[in-house]
Structure formats: C-alpha cells, structure tokens
Amino acid sequence: MIEITPPATLAALWDEVRLQERPPLPLVRHAQVVAWLRRLQQTAPELFHIEEVGRSVEERAIHHVRVGTGARHVLLWSQMHGDEPTATTALFEVFEYLRRYRQEPRVAQLLSVLTVHAVPLLNPDGAERFQRINAQGIDINRDALMLQTPEGRTLKALRDRLQPSLGFNLHNQDWRTAVGKTGKPASISLLAPAFDEARSDNPGRVLAKKVCAVIRDALEPLMPGQLGRYNDAFEPRAFGDNMGRWGTPSVLIETGPWPGRETEGPLLRLNFVALVSALESLANGHAEQARLERYDTIPLNDSKGLLHLIVKGAHVFGEAGPAFVADVGVAVSPAVRKQEGTAQAGMAGVIAELGDLRVFGAFETVDAQGLTVVPLPARDVKEGDHVPLPPRRECELGVGQLAKLMLLRPVEPAGTWRVERIIRFDR
Incomplete structure (x- = not known):
C-alpha cells in the first residue's frame, strides 16, 4: 500500500x-x-x-x-x-x-x-x-x-x-x-x-x-x-x-x-x-x-469566540451617559470595496463587542489603561500628534461602528491629548 x-x-x-x-x-x-x-x-x-x-x-x-x-x-x-x-x-x-x-x-x-x-x-x-x-x-x-x-x-x-x-x-x-x-x-x-x-x-x-x-x-x-x-x-x-x-x-x-x-x-x-x-x-x-x-x-x-483586536481597559464614551472603563473588541473580515470604479480587496473592521471581554480570544490585545478611545476624526491625524478632545458627540462609540479609532493620553497643558495609537481596518 x-x-x-x-x-x-x-x-x-x-x-x-x-x-x-x-x-x-x-x-x-x-x-x-x-x-x-x-x-x-x-x-x-x-x-x-x-x-x-x-x-x-x-x-x-x-x-x-x-x-x-x-x-x-x-x-x-x-x-x-x-x-x-x-x-x-x-x-x-x-x-x-x-x-x-x-x-x-x-x-x-x-x-x-x-x-x-x-x-x-x-x-x-x-x-x-x-x-x-x-x-x-x-x-x-x-x-x-x-x-x-x-x-x-x-x-x-x-x-x-x-x-x-x-x-x-x-x-x-x-x-x-x-x-x-x-x-x-x-x-x-x-x-x-x-x-x-x-x-x-x-x-x-x-x-x-x-x-x-x-x-x-x-x-x-x-x-x-x-x-x-x-x-x-x-x-x-x-x-x-x-x-x-x-x-x-x-x-x-x-x-x-x-x-x-x-x-x-x-x-x-x-x-x-x-x-x-x-x-x-x-x-x-x-x-x-x-x-x-x-x-x-x-x-x-x-462561532463568536474570537476577535481580531481587544483594546483593554480604556475610557469609553457610549451613546448615552458618562464615560466608563471598558474593553473594545474589533472584528475583522476580508472585504471588497469600490474605489475609482474598480474593486479593491482589503480588510473591514467593526466594533463587535463593548464591555468586559475577558472571555474572548484575540490576535492582539492592547493595554489601554489610562487611555481614552474615540473615533478617528476626518482630518489627518497621526500618532504622536497633540490634539484637543473632540466634542462629546464625536467621542461616542457603539457596536457596529467602523473600527477607525484613536487612543488618546492626557498630557500638559491641560486639555491636550497625545495620539498614542491609530487603529483602522477600512483600507
């Protein structure tokens, strides 16, 4: 044989x-x-x-x-x-x-x-x-x-x-x-x-x-x-x-x-x-x-036990109420999008879970203790920039939202925040 x-x-x-x-x-x-x-x-x-x-x-x-x-x-x-x-x-x-x-x-x-x-x-x-x-x-x-x-x-x-x-x-x-x-x-x-x-x-x-x-x-x-x-x-x-x-x-x-x-x-x-x-x-x-x-x-x-990335222990603004400390879980999958009339292959990421995510596995876990996670603004921002905290309505995160995020750390002078990391899976 x-x-x-x-x-x-x-x-x-x-x-x-x-x-x-x-x-x-x-x-x-x-x-x-x-x-x-x-x-x-x-x-x-x-x-x-x-x-x-x-x-x-x-x-x-x-x-x-x-x-x-x-x-x-x-x-x-x-x-x-x-x-x-x-x-x-x-x-x-x-x-x-x-x-x-x-x-x-x-x-x-x-x-x-x-x-x-x-x-x-x-x-x-x-x-x-x-x-x-x-x-x-x-x-x-x-x-x-x-x-x-x-x-x-x-x-x-x-x-x-x-x-x-x-x-x-x-x-x-x-x-x-x-x-x-x-x-x-x-x-x-x-x-x-x-x-x-x-x-x-x-x-x-x-x-x-x-x-x-x-x-x-x-x-x-x-x-x-x-x-x-x-x-x-x-x-x-x-x-x-x-x-x-x-x-x-x-x-x-x-x-x-x-x-x-x-x-x-x-x-x-x-x-x-x-x-x-x-x-x-x-x-x-x-x-x-x-x-x-x-x-x-x-x-x-x-079937839902895995996330691509978990931002752990960040300050989060939900769609209502004061800010709270939570984990943010991002799920990613292959995607096709139209760009200038042609199809482009890439990865799409969304916020899939929000809260205590200790039971989930992830390819990457980011320790965000002391950081605040907010949506990435439309204007050009890069890691290391010093920016003001966006208005409250522009800070809100929710399940289903595209994973275009930035992690901010408060620095001097008061009211200034440093962009520690940018997370995006839309390209």
Missing part, C-alpha cells in the same frame, strides 16, 4: 504548484475561473475534461471539471457562497499538482482509482458582488429541497448524474470563529453532516468522519490547536445534509481566520494539504483505516 504523502512534504509542494498569478482571494470571480479553466485545457487536454453544466441567474456559465479514470467518483464544489473563495483557488492548485506530478506513484494511483469531479465556482453572480447569496437573493446552501435557484438545480442534477461516493462542500467561515474556549482561531473547521434528525451513522457518514480524521492528522502539524468542528445538528434545507440522504455523504471544510499580516498563502496551503491528503486516502485505502475517535475528539467551534 502506498503511504499518504507527509503533511510537511505536501506543504512544501504547494510552494511549487501554487498559482503565481492570482487576484487577492476576495476578487476570485467568474472571468478569472474561466481563464484558469482555459489554461487547464491548453496545458493538459488529455487529463482534464471540462464541460458547462448550467447557467447562473445572470447567465454565467457553471463549469464541471473531471480528472482521473477510476471507478470511485468524488465531487467537490466551491464558492456556493459568492464571498467564500479560498477553496476555489485551492482547487486549481490541486489540479496543477495532479498535472505536474501525474507520473509519480501516489498521483498515478489517485488518478487510476478515483474520478475527481469539481465545480470550482457554483455561485458566479454572488462572486461578482462578493456576497453570500445569489442574484435572486437566495442562499444556495439552503435551497436543496425547493431548488428555486438555477445554481442549486445544477448541483443537484450533477450529483444525480454522477452518483459520487463522497462529496466535499468547500466554504469560508466567519473570522470570529474560535476553537472551543481556547481563544485560538479555527483556521480550518470540519464536519461530517448528519443526514437525519437523529444524527444517525451509516457506512457513508462513517467514511466522511474518517476522511475528516485524515484531514485532522494532516493539518494539525501545520497549525496546532487551530482546527475545530461544527455541531452536527441536522439542517433540513442544506445541500451537505441532503447529499447524505440522496446517497452521497459529504465532508464540510470551512476556512477561517489566520493570525498574522499575510493570510492568503497560509490558508491556501492548508486547503491544498487537506484536499490532497483526503483524495490520497480515498485512493489508497487509508481513509477506511482512520480512527473515528480522531473525528469525535475534534474540539467544537465557538
């Missing part, structure tokens, strides 16, 4: 196969995916079969990629939420790995045992707008029963035609998701969705759990303590849950927050390692041998 490629080896291989020319992840849109598909056809037409399987509400093509010749079929779909693009790019990096290393024993075995099917971009209209829902305003992942969306109908029809033995439902999750009460970010979360209210097991769901266990073993050396699991309560409208009812158990992979200034590369690397490890394990039989307890003991997520 051929062994699974070690995680460190796959992580290094990602550096060789990663897409060198790619837009920032929030800007992965239909035109970019079409260009990547065209390159697959040009570089390896004998390896990849590409077909149009449907059209979105706004008539953008939805594509299906097939690679491999094996009797065991698996189906992966990404970006059914238009603002969740990480796995879309990762899929094309997996394709590049399969193309470049197809003669290597592990890859040759994978391609001969499996037929891998992928829908890299299920919701192109949502991707164009960087929004979760489709152009109708419907969450495709809650349309498995009604099938009111053309995108949902396309996925259902493809599943019914292929009858895959396993599906991979690829998403991004809220950047506030923490691993239990550890305060650590859930950089990757997994789930083998239930197919009934009783959360029963059958051979298919057991296989999905074992594949999750394989992914856990592959990723934990690369991100210790940063892997979580979702609650498996049955969601009767969701595709993953209904796939199991229709005969295709699924593995949910959710990409979450990553600490540090550079986030896209590390998250793409994790997706690449997870997907290649899972596919290899299905091809070589290691998935069936995985231990179920490795799935069952993955810590459950805390």
Whole structure:
C-alpha cells in the first residue's frame, strides 16, 4: 500500500504548484475561473475534461471539471457562497499538482482509482458582488429541497448524474470563529453532516468522519490547536445534509481566520494539504483505516469566540451617559470595496463587542489603561500628534461602528491629548 504523502512534504509542494498569478482571494470571480479553466485545457487536454453544466441567474456559465479514470467518483464544489473563495483557488492548485506530478506513484494511483469531479465556482453572480447569496437573493446552501435557484438545480442534477461516493462542500467561515474556549482561531473547521434528525451513522457518514480524521492528522502539524468542528445538528434545507440522504455523504471544510499580516498563502496551503491528503486516502485505502475517535475528539467551534483586536481597559464614551472603563473588541473580515470604479480587496473592521471581554480570544490585545478611545476624526491625524478632545458627540462609540479609532493620553497643558495609537481596518 502506498503511504499518504507527509503533511510537511505536501506543504512544501504547494510552494511549487501554487498559482503565481492570482487576484487577492476576495476578487476570485467568474472571468478569472474561466481563464484558469482555459489554461487547464491548453496545458493538459488529455487529463482534464471540462464541460458547462448550467447557467447562473445572470447567465454565467457553471463549469464541471473531471480528472482521473477510476471507478470511485468524488465531487467537490466551491464558492456556493459568492464571498467564500479560498477553496476555489485551492482547487486549481490541486489540479496543477495532479498535472505536474501525474507520473509519480501516489498521483498515478489517485488518478487510476478515483474520478475527481469539481465545480470550482457554483455561485458566479454572488462572486461578482462578493456576497453570500445569489442574484435572486437566495442562499444556495439552503435551497436543496425547493431548488428555486438555477445554481442549486445544477448541483443537484450533477450529483444525480454522477452518483459520487463522497462529496466535499468547500466554504469560508466567519473570522470570529474560535476553537472551543481556547481563544485560538479555527483556521480550518470540519464536519461530517448528519443526514437525519437523529444524527444517525451509516457506512457513508462513517467514511466522511474518517476522511475528516485524515484531514485532522494532516493539518494539525501545520497549525496546532487551530482546527475545530461544527455541531452536527441536522439542517433540513442544506445541500451537505441532503447529499447524505440522496446517497452521497459529504465532508464540510470551512476556512477561517489566520493570525498574522499575510493570510492568503497560509490558508491556501492548508486547503491544498487537506484536499490532497483526503483524495490520497480515498485512493489508497487509508481513509477506511482512520480512527473515528480522531473525528469525535475534534474540539467544537465557538462561532463568536474570537476577535481580531481587544483594546483593554480604556475610557469609553457610549451613546448615552458618562464615560466608563471598558474593553473594545474589533472584528475583522476580508472585504471588497469600490474605489475609482474598480474593486479593491482589503480588510473591514467593526466594533463587535463593548464591555468586559475577558472571555474572548484575540490576535492582539492592547493595554489601554489610562487611555481614552474615540473615533478617528476626518482630518489627518497621526500618532504622536497633540490634539484637543473632540466634542462629546464625536467621542461616542457603539457596536457596529467602523473600527477607525484613536487612543488618546492626557498630557500638559491641560486639555491636550497625545495620539498614542491609530487603529483602522477600512483600507
């Protein structure tokens, strides 16, 4: 039996196969995916079969990629939420790995045992707008029963035609998701969705759990303590849950927050390692041998347990009443904004929590004892400037407010304040 490629080896291989020319992840849109598909056809037409399987509400093509010749079929779909693009790019990096290393024993075995099917971009209209829902305003992942969306109908029809033995439902999750009460970010979360209210097991769901266990073993050396699991309560409208009812158990992979200034590369690397490890394990039989307890003991997520930054113990002016001492919690997430007619990728930050925030984890905690935190004024201000305290109405902070803040320290002469730090995540 051929062994699974070690995680460190796959992580290094990602550096060789990663897409060198790619837009920032929030800007992965239909035109970019079409260009990547065209390159697959040009570089390896004998390896990849590409077909149009449907059209979105706004008539953008939805594509299906097939690679491999094996009797065991698996189906992966990404970006059914238009603002969740990480796995879309990762899929094309997996394709590049399969193309470049197809003669290597592990890859040759994978391609001969499996037929891998992928829908890299299920919701192109949502991707164009960087929004979760489709152009109708419907969450495709809650349309498995009604099938009111053309995108949902396309996925259902493809599943019914292929009858895959396993599906991979690829998403991004809220950047506030923490691993239990550890305060650590859930950089990757997994789930083998239930197919009934009783959360029963059958051979298919057991296989999905074992594949999750394989992914856990592959990723934990690369991100210790940063892997979580979702609650498996049955969601009767969701595709993953209904796939199991229709005969295709699924593995949910959710990409979450990553600490540090550079986030896209590390998250793409994790997706690449997870997907290649899972596919290899299905091809070589290691998935069936995985231990179920490795799935069952993955810590459950805390969906709102993480903040990007906590300003601790500052003087705060609320929307009413006198100033008080409180912590200010800032949540940050990838964003797209229009600037001079073009879309720009960035990070958006808002005040998400206010008060005693000792139960939250954060990437950074700022000791603000003796400081006052107020909104950043419209005029140019830089750290080290001496400024007057703004009028009361311009000092107010509230949940939901953009995180454009400055921390002030009183200095001489009286009524003067020094700008100790500027915090902003709007660019």
